[in-house]
Amino acid sequence: MCCSGAARPFEQLYVTIPLMRPEDQTDAPVAAVNPFTSADVLGILRERGWLAAEPTAEQIAWCEHAVAILGGHAADRAALADLLGLVFHYDAREIIGRVESHVVLSRYAARDVLRQVALLLLDGAPLTSERFKEIVTALKDGLELRGRELFHPIRLALAGRAGEGELDRVILLLDEGAGLSFAVPVKSARGRILEFCSVLD
Secondary structure (H helix, E strand, O other), rough: OOOOOOOOOHHHHHEEOOOOOOOOOOOOOOEEEEEOOOOHHHHHHHHHHOOOOOOOOHHHHHHHHHHHHHHHHHHHHHHHHHHHHHHHOOOOHHHHHHHHHHHHHHOHHHHHHHHHHHHHOOOOOOOOOHHHHHHHHHHHHHHOOOOHHHHHHHHHHHOOOOOHHHHHHHHHHHHHHHOOOOOOOOOOOOHHHHHHHHHOO
């Protein structure tokens, strides 16, 4: 998912990542200029208490991945910190308690989407970009849903918020982050959907 190029620093590259937007229902790439660097991500992690010690090589690589897929979709540093906060803070009971969550959950087939996502994540395979596409394709084919009826329940349960395509990028950071020793543990996609469904039921 990272771009390579020895001539330019990693963070200054144009990043092209597939979006799954309800507006067009395509996986067409969207190019965005990334104004941030991995140093910005590390700084935010330190400020928020998510990184307690000097980062390991694996944590630095995770920060590079995070800035590559989130940086071009954050208007400013505060917006980037907000997206990163979704990675490190997850409480299903708190999420389900919000009024806007009830709106999402009351839509047609929302609970069917959540049940199917839970079943597809039970195998424990890491949620990579390819795996995420496979899950979305299976849901589209199996439930014949598109748009917000499909994507908003997924984003709510896994990212903690229903919204647009940048939340799919948050989801793609979860399993990689869950394997690292951050000061605040990252809950995996599988752990989140199980927690969400247990509170929902």
